[in-house]
Amino acid sequence: MKNFVKCFVIITIIMVMTFFPVGKVHAIDLKQAALNGDSVAKAFAVVEKNSGRLIMAKNENERLPMASTTKIVTAIAVIENNDLTKTVTVPKAAVGVEGSSMYLKEGEKYTVKDLLCGLMLRSGNDCAVALALDTSGGIEEFAKLMNGIASKLKLTNSHFVNPHGLPENNHYTSAYDLAIITAYALKNKEFSEIVKSKNYMLSNGNTIINKNKLLSSLEGCDGVKTGFTKEAGRCLVSSATRGDATYICVVLSCGPMFEECAEKLNTAFNSLIMTDIISTNTPLCEIEVVGGEQKHVSLGLACVTHFPFTPDEAMSLRFEFELPPCVLAPLQKGEKIGKLHIYYNNRLLFSEDLFTMESIDLDYDD
Incomplete structure (x- = not known):
């Protein structure tokens, strides 16, 4: 088995080197690029969704x-626990909330989606309270x-x-943490449609405009919150999103x-290529x-391993398998058994679950 694993790792690395389109981007040290950028942000993070x-x-x-980037979490919590078509009557507690506002009035009626768009496009704090109370009954x-x-x-820092x-x-x-929560939220169709909208017409006929100016100035911008x-x-x-x-x-x-x-999003797009390392039909x-x-x-693997790499990284990947010594029959196709770890320069990049590729019945004659 050890020889099989070693052989497969070598073959996989050769496949990556063969099919990775080297030359379309310039290989750079992304960590150094971040340092050279002289970021004035107290903190930042760039992740691939x-x-x-x-x-x-x-x-x-x-x-x-x-x-107000808090509202990313608010929005996905509402979407997962409420009906976007439901009509909400604005409660007194949602009127006059300090800060950015949709200027809701007590007794007005909006759909949940109206309030979500007021939350994400106009950053309405009153919308946040109205949605929280309607969804859960209390803050x-x-x-x-x-x-x-x-x-x-x-996540442990939120x-x-x-x-x-x-x-x-x-x-x-x-x-x-906020980047990972956003990646999670963007996989929800309703959330992604709302945050990429430049404007939205409320059910009362009024139109609201998104405050996120990158939607109009950055190629492929599709969200999310100021x-x-x-x-x-x-x-x-x-x-x-590009490609x-x-x-x-x-x-x-x-x-x-x-x-x-x-600047940071452009650096990511200009420095990395999404690459299929291993197909779903490949026994590892x-x-x-x-x-x-x-x-x-x-x-x-249960799905295609589609990862962002620089050309230099793709040529220097190392694969490790975390497996039990054996498993007991019977087995169903698709059972999770072990993990594949992918390293670059002894730094763990990704871990993916491994699954059985076939079913195996008990051997009653054994």
């Missing part, structure tokens, strides 16, 4: 206030939904106590937030099966 790879960062795990109860998202994504991002004790995130308070400074989460790559940039406490996000390794009609089962 689907792989979750951290591309560039500064103080990415520091717990910081994030102002504290809604914050539990928000924290549940961070917990589900296994905690939410309100739906709008106004300053409050114990309300914080990190640039990295933010500002005195405590948090200027904050921005931006995403852009089959989507990168997300978070800057916290950054004066030139639009310029920094645009075998593992011994005890008590089965077959003595070994092949393991592979």
Whole structure:
């Protein structure tokens, strides 16, 4: 088995070197590029949406206030727990909330989607309160939904106590956590459609305009949220898609937030290529099966490993398999067994679950 694994790793690396289109981009040291950028942001992070790879960062795990970029978490929590077509009557508690506002009036009626667009396009703090109360019945109860998202994504540097991002004790995130939450949210169709909208007509006929000016100035920009308070400074989460790559940039406490996000997103697009390393039909390794009609089962990936790499990285990847010594029959196709770890310069880039590629019944004659 060890020889099989070694052989496969060598073949895989050769395949990457053969099919990676070297020459279309310039190989650069992304970490050095980030340092050379003289970022004025207190913290930032750039990740690729689907792989979750951290591309560039500064103080990415520091717990910081994030102002209205909080509403990214609010929006996805509402979308996952409410009906966007439902009509909401604006409660008194949502009227006159300080900060940016849609100027809702008590008793007015809007759909949940109307309020979500007011939340994400105009940054309405009143919309945030109305949505939280309608979804969960109370701010504290809604914050539990928000924290549940961070917990589900296994993030440890985020905690939410309100739906709008106004300053409050114990309300914080990190640039990295917020980027991962945004990547998660952007995989939701309703969320992604809302945040890339330059304008939206409310059910009452009024039109609202998105505050995110990168939607008009940055190629491929498709979201997501601005933010500002005195405590948090200027904050921005931006995403852009070009071809089959989507990168997300978070800057916290950054004066030139639009310029920094645009520069970092362009650097990512100009420096990396999304590459299929291993197809879903490729057996990666075998593992011994005890008590089965077959003595070994092949393991592979459940989906195409589509990762962002520089040319230099693609030529120097190392693959490691984390496997038990054996498994017991019976086995169903698609059972999760072990992991594949992909390294560059002894630094872990990705880990992917390995799955059985076939079913194996018990050997009753054994």
